[in-house]
Structures are given as C-alpha cells and as structure tokens.
Amino acid sequence: MNAVESVCSGLVPTELSDGDLLAATRRLVGRSNQLLASLLAHLGEVEARGIHRNRACASLYTYCIYELRFSEDEAFRRVSAARLVRRFPALLDAVSAGELHLTGLLMLGPHLTAENLAEVLARAKHRTKKEIVRLVRQLDPLPHVPPRIEPLGPEPPQLVPPSPCWEQFASSLNPVRELEPGERPRDWAEPMDGTEQTENAPANDGTEVPLNPPAPARVDPQRYRVQFEAGDEYVELVERAKALLSHAAPGTSLVELHLCAMRSLVAELERQKYAVTPRPRPAAASKTATETKLERAPGVPRQRGRHVPNAIRRAVFVRDAGRCTYRAESGERCRETSRLELHHTKAFARGGEHRLENVTLRCRAHNALAAEEDFGRGFMARASDSSSHEPWANGDS
Ligand SMILES: [Zn+2]
Structure with a gap:
C-alpha cells in the first residue's frame, strides 16, 4: 500500500x-x-x-x-x-x-x-x-498578586561574545614580554597630525582639557514590570480588542493594547474635566444657549454664570500644563496634578471674570487657601465646603 x-x-x-x-x-x-x-x-x-x-x-x-x-x-x-x-x-x-x-x-x-x-x-x-x-x-487557585509597577531600568545591552581570531589565540600561547624603553606595541597607531597622543591635551589657554570629554547623560527609555489581578471582564475585553484590531494591527501585544487604552482614557478624562479636545471650538461657540439668549435679548442685563466656558478651561489647562500654579514665597511651584480646580485670581464673587488672565489651575488645598485669603478663614469655616468660592473643573465636587 x-x-x-x-x-x-x-x-x-x-x-x-x-x-x-x-x-x-x-x-x-x-x-x-x-x-x-x-x-x-x-x-x-x-x-x-x-x-x-x-x-x-x-x-x-x-x-x-x-x-x-x-x-x-x-x-x-x-x-x-x-x-x-x-x-x-x-x-x-x-x-x-x-x-x-x-x-x-x-x-x-x-x-x-x-x-x-x-x-x-x-x-x-x-x-x-x-x-x-x-x-x-x-x-487550584493561585494566591493573590499584589498590584505594583516595578522599574526594570533601560534595555540591557546585547552581549555579543567577541569572536576568537587566530592572532588572539596565538598571542595567548606566548608569554607576555615587557616592552623595552621607547619600544611601542606592534598595534601602536600614530596620531593623524603627527603629534604624540597624551592623556590630556593642553588647550589654547594653557588649561588641560580631557581628550574625551564625558558625553552628556543620555536617558534611555525605561522599562517597567506591571502586575495586577484582573477579572473575567478584563480578559474578555482584551480578547475583543485584539479581535477588533486583528485586521488594522494584527499581533497587537498586551503592552500596546494597554498603552492605547490608557491614552484613550486619559484623553477622555481630560476632555471631561478640562474640555481638552484636539478640535476645540471657538470661544463664542462654547457659550451656553442661555448665555447667548440673554445676550441677544435687548434691555435685559447680562447675568453672570459660574460655569467657566470650555474654551477658557482648555486654554487654562494647556497654559498651566495641568499642574497647580501656586508658588511659595521661595518661588517653588506646587507639584500637584490631581484634583485640580479653577481659581479666579480676582474672586468671581467680587466681579472676577471668566477670562484666561483671571483663571488659573489650583489644587484643592491651594484653592482653599486662596479662598481663606479672599474671604477670611472664619467665613470659609462657616461654609459647608469651598464650593462657595469658585466653580471647579467639570466633574470635580
Ligand atoms: Zn497646589
């Protein structure tokens, strides 16, 4: 057969x-x-x-x-x-x-x-x-995995072992001989300009400068080990995302998937909280319908709303780089980038306008400090919270 x-x-x-x-x-x-x-x-x-x-x-x-x-x-x-x-x-x-x-x-x-x-x-x-x-x-369930992000440092160098050559092997067979005074090794290379190469060459002003000045410190991209536990929904979402990307980006790794998801999440949160968008509308277009109607109605005095227009929010967020702008007397700036609020330099309650020059980003603690400076600690203590001061970023308190 x-x-x-x-x-x-x-x-x-x-x-x-x-x-x-x-x-x-x-x-x-x-x-x-x-x-x-x-x-x-x-x-x-x-x-x-x-x-x-x-x-x-x-x-x-x-x-x-x-x-x-x-x-x-x-x-x-x-x-x-x-x-x-x-x-x-x-x-x-x-x-x-x-x-x-x-x-x-x-x-x-x-x-x-x-x-x-x-x-x-x-x-x-x-x-x-x-x-x-x-x-x-x-x-046989495994024990809990604690969530953590652990730095691994930059990519380790590729260790390529030097390929042995016959000269190296042959020289290894001969005993090392001390050089005679003035004798140079056989692989000695003369400098191109004919001068002797010394460890440190004198500069024009007579001071010695190193021949090989240290290269500026280069920061290599860092790597991290990210570890956390996830449930069924997470695994299903990963598989669905991979399936959806199977044509546009086949073989997408879990790292790439995460990076993509985190970028989308941060962009969405910034849009929600600070109206950050890649295609902002002009300031006039972001007024509320009520504001526009009030402006158009003849004879009606314009009412002041506490809502800071989206265009101003966007501009403030970009200008202040998403960070509290409070500066100590030493000039040091607050490092807070979370729970940010919009602060009116001239208090809204005292006629301060929703203008870019009058609005800055402040963390909650420094916004409260500003409120105490504007209205007094006693007044603010009587208020149930600091919300009587200025409107916060969208989604805050
Ligand atoms: Zn602050």
Missing part, C-alpha cells in the same frame, strides 16, 4: 471527494485517539511489569527513546500520561473517545483525585487547552 494511501478507503487523499476526504480525516482521528489510549495502557503495563529493563533500558522513558524511537518530548509526555491512566483508568475512555487530548490530560493530571475525577472529566470534555488552563486554576 502506498505510504499516503488512505487507511479508511484504500484511496490516496487526492483522489477523494471533499465529503469523503473530511469523513476519512475524521475517522483517522478517531482511530488515532483509540490507538493513543491503547498505547498509553500498554506503556503503563510495560512499566508495571518492569520488562523494559530486559531491553537494557533503566526506565520506561529511555525504553521509549531507544527502543520505540520517540523524541525526548514525546517520550516524556507519553510516559507521564501512561502513569496517569494507570492511576485513573477512566482517563483511557476519555482519550479513546476523543473527549480529552493528551495536553489536557497532562495539565489536569496533578490536580486529579479519586473524588474529583468524574466531575473534572465532565468539565474538561472537548475543552481547548486555553479552557483547560482556566479549569486547572479553578481547581
């Missing part, structure tokens, strides 16, 4: 119709599963009898390699599986029926007991490797 002749039909695969080819392939896999189960049972019996020793093999593993000609990987997997099915014969039925693949069997093996065998086999039936990984962790 030809080596590629179908054992199911006696025909070579190229001569089969589509339907017959699929049916024959399926039958072959069925037979293969039965053969695998039978092989595991036989291997287990060989080891139980110890007869591999009669073939000059100290273990079933070496017997599989040197007598049965398996690769080392195949031998290790089949011997491990043979021991498992000998302990739990019910596994043979699952393998023979094609309900459990060899990889799944080996993954579940360490977690099987006589008590959980039936339940685990039912849950593992026809499961992919990925699904069995989840099942294993349900059977």
